[in-house]
Amino acid sequence: MTSSTRTVHDGTEPDLSRDEWARPTGRECEVPQEAAGPFRWLRRLPFRVRLTLSFAVVMIVLFGGLALLLQTQFSASLDQGINRSLHTHAADIASLVRGEKQLPQLPESGGAFAQIVDPATGLVLDYTPGHATPLLSPSQMRRAAAGSLLVDRGSNARLYAKQVATQPPAVVVVGSSLAQRNRALTVLSELLFIGGPLILVLTCLAGYVLAERALAPVGTMSARAARISGAPQGERLPVPEANDELRRLGETLNEMLSRLEDALARERALVADAGHELRTPLSILKLELELALASDISREELQTRVRSAAEEVDRLAQLAQDLLVIARAELGRLPLDKRRLEVRDVLSAVAERFAVPSAGTGRPVTVEESDGLTLDADPSRLEQALMNMVSNAMRYGDGAVVLRASRRGRATELHVLDDGRGFEPDFLSRAFERFSRADPARSGAGAGLGLSIVQVIAEAHGGHAYAANRQRGGADVWLALPSA
Secondary structure, three states, X not given: OOOOOOOOOOOOXXXXXXXXXXXXOHHHHOOOOOOOOOOXXXXXXXXXHHHHHHHHHHHHHHHXXXXXXXXXXXXXXXXXXXXXXXXXXXXXXXHHHHHHOOOOOOOOEOOEEEEEEOOOOOOEEEEOOOOOOOOOOHHHHHHHHHOEEEEEEOOOEEEEEEEEOXXXXXXXXXXXXXXHHHHHHHHHHHHHHHHHHHHHHHHHHHHHHHHHHHOHHHHHHHHHHXXXXXXXXXXXXXXXXXXXXXXXXXXXXXXXXXXXHHHHXXXXXXXXXXXXXXXXXXXXXXHHHHHHOOOOOOHHHHHHHHHHHHHHHHHHHHHHHHHHHHHHHHOOOOOOOOEEEEHHHHHHHHHHHOHHHHHHXXXXXXXXXXXOOEEEEOHHHHHHHHHHHHHHHHHHOOOOEEEEEEEEOOEEEEEEEOOOOOOOHHHHHHOOOOOOOOOOOOOXXXXXXXXXHHHHHHHHOOOEEEEXXXXXXXXXXEEEEEOO
């Protein structure tokens, strides 16, 4: 048994001109505009350059913040050390002053120096060598006499003054040079803000090289893709060994190539099969017209030839219409006019169309009770599918043809059953393919598109088409459509 059938229905297919096929939609014509903004030029740079620049910006922010934090913390640590040293030195001298009533003769060492000052007169009572001049101003001396004072003397020295409880009272002033601190901060600044940019440049260069190596598989895939043209014919993109995003990208693209290869193979098979189906009726049509043009042909024979030519024209028109339905379905543009339908009314209308042919062959087309089932479907498309199924059963089956409807889960099933030999077991899996026929010689009146149209209409309604052999003999072909 074959899936071939000649479909007859009232619905007409609107002509789809070449302009309608070729004209792109407005969305396809849209060209994405470059994003406006001050940084739109970045979009024109290679990806690895943009990646390196992004890495450089992040490194500058992080390294700059780290350098600033390090310098601040290092400077604070040095200041705390100097302050502790000044407090200790002042405490030691204050204890000596209270015991000996004079400043000991301490040599200057490590940049430290000291004075003992009369807070009332501001006179320096004693001092370490080289520091006879008063270190504090009168206002600073008054503040020191009231408690203690910590003050920088320019950027070269730091002073700490503390009152000593003697008679008369005295103020101990100790100081420390900031030269070593300043040199340490200068060296750190040079390391951070001179050596740091050099390290940053080397890091960015290393990042560029790493980005280039990381994107090397993309370049390899791009080069291979550039060599693939037309049908892939088994050619695939190389994928990296690592199980990462690039590997998944390569596998996705290879899957896409497989789908394209299958689609191109199907389209080429469709063209070849359509050409094969067109060749026979065109040859017959040409022969009939040539015979009709013979001068010695009778009127009756001329009418026979013209009638035969008209049948071949009908066959060509039906083939073109079926191909148009399949093409529109593949483009997602098969028009549907859905409405709420009573299933029994649709089945009865199909059975009435076959009343005369079935009476002539002695094979009635009957409808079983459908229990008030309803569907949201296009009536003309649904009738077209059912008529294809009935025509297939009438042509290749035997016995009565039964139209049956039932509900299974969330689907409504429309069955067409016959009592013939059924499908060949190896043909069931491809019964709904285009131009599929059980007879390898491709004989018969059909073009092998009948059940393909059934499948297309079922999928356009969100359903599916199935075929099976009945246990007691015969075939069962049905549609499973979403219930209303």
